[in-house]
Amino acid sequence: MSGYRLPTGGHINRNIAIPFSFDGKAYTGFAGDTLASALLANGVKLVGRSFKYHRPRGIFTAGSEEPSALVELGQGACREPNTRATMVELFNGLEASSQNRFPSLKYDALAINNLFSPLLAAGFYYKTFMWPAKFWERVYEPLIRRAAGLGRNAGLPDPDFYEKTTEFCDVLVVGAGTDGLAVARAAAAQNGRVIVCDEYPAPSPPDLPANVTFLPRTTVFAIYDGGTYAALTHLPNASPRQRLVRVVAGRGIIATGALERPLVFANNDLPGVMLAGAVADYIIRYAVSPGRNILLALNNDDSAVLIPLLAAANIGIAGIVDTRRKSSDLVYRLAREADASVFAGATILAAQGRLGVKSAVIKQHNGTMLRLPCDTIATSGGFNPNIALTAQFDAKPVWNETICAFTAGMLPPCARIIGKAAGQGINAGIEPHWHSGFSPGKSFVDLQNDVTVKDIKLASQEGFCAVEQVKRYTTLGMAADQGKTANVNALAILAEARGISIPEAGTTRFRPPYTPVSIGALAGAHKGKHFKPVRLAPTHEFSQAQGAVAVESGLWLRAQYYPRAGEGWLAAATREVNTVRNAVGICDVTTLGKIDIQGPDAAKFLECVYTNSWASLPIGRVRYGLMLREDGFVMDDGTTARLGPEHFVMTTTTANAAKVMQHLEFCAQVLWKHLEVSLISVTDQWAQIAVAGPKSRATLAKIVDDPFDVSNDSCPYMACAGLTICGGTPARLFRLSFSGELAYEIAVPARYGNALAEKLMQAGAEFGIAPYGTEALGIMRIEKGHPAGPELNGQTTAHDLGLHKLLSTKKDFIGRTMAARPALTNPARPTLVGLRPEDGTTTLRAGSHLLPIGVPATAAHDQGHVTSAARSPTLGPIALALLADGPARLGEKIRVYDPVRQGDCIARVVSPVHYDPAGTRLHA
Amino acid sequence: MRIACPYCGPRGLEEFLYTQDASVTRPGAGATGQDWVDYVYIRENTKAPRKEFWYHSAGCHAWLILTRDVVTHEIMAVDLP
């Protein structure tokens, strides 16, 4: 218990007391406190246990670079582990607890690791735990995993909301310190739009011109290409909890200041050891003194400002250890004024104490040791320009010998770095002091990952010489603080171990994000049902009203089946198929891609993209087309209708709609740009409904307007026409059949989708019309042997699908040359066939493999697989399959092998067209 | 990355799709098998700035030819095919 609240000062509001708890114990702080400052004010020093050795840890900094004071915040689903106490603004009822300790913070069982620490040197785990081999997963690894990690994730869905926005500005200023604000004002004077971000809350917002937007609590955590900056705004106690802001800026100005680096000495991780600048911050911002008797250890003049601060606040000064050979006039003067003694040329060797600092051991310039009682050690090893953001972006930092620090190298395009971040005005009079040599006890370089001076030396001894290797071998700088307080010290120690200079030792790269960002914020609203947008079919309301069960099909929701009372999916689909086969059914097929193709060269264009011929297609007719990729494999198929001399409408499969559109645009804009043709996707503009079944003509006849004639003579199979229906509604009619029955597809402007479905239902009522869903659709297309998604899987050729006759030899088309390669037409390739179970009843499953009967089930005998399977109401179980040399094997028996679902049966190879192979029904 | 679409203005990377190197051209009549293999499969893939096809998929559907440095990601030019 050493920290306390000073009687005056600070940017806190002493009129607003805020109750909070830490490890179940109640405390009070003030508005404006952080959890860290409030804990210090309440005399709490010990806040956590370290990662590897479970050593007691306290509060080390006052900012986002905090390596030690990580706590779990909140309860239940809201529990947030590894939260830096220095960045949490105190709020009413805040509940925090320490982490990585058992059973309690004071008595942590795994602190025993500290005893075994000689065994746990850097990389020890690479050298052992190898015997017996099976023990790794069963014994060693579970133990290691349990011991590792810091905080506990709630393991429950995050109940909070997050949002994302994009902001545009001429100038983005990162950091609202004196330098940042000055630049922002200057930029604003040039009339641009300026945004200033700062990761800290601003107790009183700075006075800025109207064209400057100030975003407090906003960390710019990464720079990406094209002047895109990623920032995260915390909205304390609000919903959304956090906001991801993508800032697109003409220019970026990095004014992120400098971060202090600690001195490295034995037990420098004890609670009570802090950065000198942090001690100053707690006094100035929060009116908190971390201790009553503070020892200051420094190697530069910048941190001497702490001396008068301590004196002014009547805080005891245990002494000033200045590691420089000669202390500066400034330090002497300030010390004299504060009545404090200076130990010039001295080294701080160790901190002492069990759960907090009780004293420090120093070696004086004459070599004598001295023990100085103190409760806090404020250390400063100089400052590092805060260049993390620029260093993320490929720019190697450059060592500046004068200020003993790295500055930004090459900058991202259109970015500038200014002030302390650029190395200006820091490290006056610095004389580097990288570590205090070897003394008993551990000297920590990286507090968060428990990496010591010895670890770095050991890594270098074992040949891990490059700094990145040291980092990976020791885990230095890989914790949540990315080694903000550690890396430069580590480099210096490595350089010393290897007998080379610091710049020769290299630098480690900072990586985005600057400070950790919750995954929830990066996802924003895109979770649960909102993960991706939903596309609703234009008959969605109708199908809902009809009780359809909906299924995801890409982004679309489609009607899967329309169960009636007591029906499961199979019963419903079976009934729906029977309705189509015997009467008439309707099904929304809007999701198939529709591309409107117009222009004098439209027909020529189709010749280029389809394998078969198009010029001869008469107006008012539809043709099936096959499309290849340029590598000769099948890309997509569908029908295209000719509505006029220069006007076609193409349909694509649902899954490939966007891909085909992109492909056609490429052909039109790049490959054959001299062709006069224009394309537009009209998938969402037209609601299209299949009307299928022997009674489809009779049904349609009731809704088409005169004089349109739906008879077979005037509207034969594969005819199409524009017309009006239901008294003037414009429509398109295509006599197409996916089901194999007499069938039509009728399209109306999308807004009439529901109405058309209703009208069709009324018109067909007398014939027993019913809507059918994708299940019934799938069964009927398998019965007819039409290839669909599982057959058009990007691995099949026209030959494989039995469509080689569609490859014209009279013209060039996409994929023609590559499709002719022998490997793509080899008869031994698996080719489309049909299958029927030999016993007539066993269900066939897609994904089963095909093997000859009586041979071992090994890959050597694998001859293909079942692509699609269904239970046909008329034929029983049927399937489509790709079978090596398939067409030559009709009538053969084959083993259908499905070990992952315990399936194994015999089937007979048949034609893929299971139903009405002569096609008489669809021509009816 | 931001791409200045000649039709739509500067837009974010997420609106575009890259497909392929724009320095290869589709072989015409009389091309050999090797020409086709080169066109479909073989890429220079050097570290130098290069021309490449991008599609403004979430925008105007224009195909663009970017001249882009594959090391710095700097975009030197955006042209129409």
Add this chain to the structure above:
Amino acid sequence: MRYSALSLLAQALRGHTGWKPAWRKAMPAPGYDVVIIGGGGGGLSTAYHLARHHHAGRIAVLEKGWLGNGSIGRNTTIIRSNYLLPGNVPFYELAMKLWEGLEQEINYNAMVSQRGIFNIYHNDAQRDSYARRGNAMRLHGVDAELLNREQLRREIPYLDYENARFPIQGALVQRRAGTARHDAVAWGYARAADRLGVDIIENCEVTGIDIENGAVTGVQTARGAIKAGKVGIAVAGASSLVAAMAGLRLPIESHALQAFVSEGLKPLIDNVITFGAGHFYISQSDKGGLVFGGDIEGYNSYAARGNLPTVEDVCEGGMALMPMLGRARLLRSWGGIMDMTMDGSPIIDKTPVKNLFFNGGWCYGGFKATPASGYCFAHLIAREEPHPVAAAYRLDRFAEGKLIDEKGAGAQPNLH
């Protein structure tokens, strides 16, 4: 010195002063029988297997930077052999078998952890295509199970079963799959190869390949010319650049892939899990970080970093699959360069230049291949004929149309 609990104890008592460098800092000799270009997983494993199984003479590995700087030290550490196509399954299964005995073989704990991989499926078609894959694996003697929703839920209860945009229906599982500590694989192979006499030469960029009369004679490097009887290229992301030194043009594009790690957490995710309705996969490291990733950036890149849209896309996938991730924080993201081929599968083959061999095109999946990649490449270099399990990885398969296209995405590398 052999690594063991005993040697560790002995060294601990002596303040660890006796450990020697894991591998010698070798100086380049004037010439070698075999030079391997690239000190990543593939190159080191090749050198090790050459020295171990073949009388290949003097061997050197030439590494441009520090050992392990490439993708071997940047990947998301997943190892698996759950492939579909006959060209791939036996190869990756050989790798899996080698992983299973790796640590004892090379005397280095690479933390091979067979925690199982769960590929989640979300609809019937995806289930059937996973069944096809699982059955193919079983035919090759590889373990595979297909779980339905209830079975999956019993094993992994924390996925979004109730409110998902794309409902979770089950998973394809390979229990022998898992993760390994990527850096340790490089260091372990380096140490083992070094002990067999291989010279591992860091900071030795190859800048030219010397060819006389159609045969390779040596390489030019940042540290001078080195003569070589045979040269093997194993430079992954730099494949096109190094191959060009020998006048070769490849069916490869270089793309960037990002990876992500969260802050250290107590054990939360026990397996490797992949999302089937977006680009997201995740596992938890022994240190406690959630290691996750998603799709490649989509555009050619030689910069080992990515952009924000992918970061968002990956995290959206993560939240859609396991909404408990909301309050876990992304700690670090980074990128690496992928040698993406035109069919998504690798190449291990001779080249038109005599005594010059090529290993590359690993896409985003070469880590899991590491032991077999080296095993088969060593076989090819030493015997000048492909190892049977890698026989399909030929350079001329593109011209011939004998593609190994697991995804059916065609000749567009960024879609694989």
